Amino acid sequence: MSVSVVLAPNPSLLTGPGTNTYLVGDGDDLACIDPGPDEPEHLRNIESAVRAQHGRVRTVLLTHSHPDHRPLARRLAEQTGARLLALDPGDDGAQPIRDGDTVQAGSTMLRAVHTPGHASDHLCYFDAQSAELFAGDHVLSGMTTVISPPDGDMSDYMESLQRVLALRPAVIHPGHGRTIDDGVAAIERYIAHRLEREAQVAEAVRRRGVPTAPIDVVPEIYAAYPEALHAFAARSVQAHLDKLVRDGRATRVEEGDPPRYLVG
Numbered sequence: 001m002s003v004s005v006v007l008a009p010n011p012s013l014l015t016g017p018g019t020n021t022y023l024v025g026d027g028d029d030l031a032c033i034d035p036g037p038d039e040p041e042h043l044r045n046i047e048s049a050v051r052a053q054h055g056r057v058r059t060v061l062l063t064h065s066h067p068d069h070r071p072l073a074r075r076l077a078e079q080t081g082a083r084l085l086a087l088d089p090g091d092d093g094a095q096p097i098r099d100g101d102t103v104q105a106g107s108t109m110l111r112a113v114h115t116p117g118h119a120s121d122h123l124c125y126f127d128a129q130s131a132e133l134f135a136g137d138h139v140l141s142g143m144t145t146v147i148s149p150p151d152g153d154m155s156d157y158m159e160s161l162q163r164v165l166a167l168r169p170a171v172i173h174p175g176h177g178r179t180i181d182d183g184v185a186a187i188e189r190y191i192a193h194r195l196e197r198e199a200q201v202a203e204a205v206r207r208r209g210v211p212t213a214p215i216d217v218v219p220e221i222y223a224a225y226p227e228a229l230h231a232f233a234a235r236s237v238q239a240h241l242d243k244l245v246r247d248g249r250a251t252r253v254e255e256g257d258p259p260r261y262l263v264g
């Protein structure tokens, strides 16, 4: 299997260096995973990467529908004649692909793995032969995934991490950031990091002792992060608190935006 990456020109706080668009398969049968933002420059870069390997894109695969991953899909599929597959059919002509479905790209067979958490429609794609995982935003490198309720769900996310851990991937190709060469250890670090955050969130809310909105505990827990990220961090804190409520360890005492919680 050959894997090449085309970096989209959309760097930001949330996308890191930009979205990774992957070309997978061989020669005249390539799958393009996550075409990325609908930018003419990015489409040109994908096309020249395909030309450089004398290839042809026959399948366009989406890991999820967020605006840094999906918008170029329709145009790329139209220009190349490729079929477009996504869990959420959307409005761009995608055909449905579901958990366990397989897609052939040359000699490579990719299996779709439903991994809700970052987004409810999130799929990873796994090549069992090489033990390589195309992780979308389920596992990133150099940054953490924002889990933003209600479409983002921390309970689902933790279960989905166990799901990809069970695949024992050697290599992870993330939606943002560099290739991860110690796949299993990286997922274990991810799980440990989330559990540590969960404990910090529970402890910070418990110590306040009054109905607490997610943003109230962000400066303390995310002290090492730039303030520009605090609003996003508050989304993940809310996701942690919603999970704690489900686990019977917190109470949601006020609905609304933002909701407020008590622990202990």
Ligand SMILES: [Zn+2]
Residues within 6 Å of the ligand: 015, 019, 066, 068, 069, 137, 175, 176
């Ligand atoms: Zn993304």
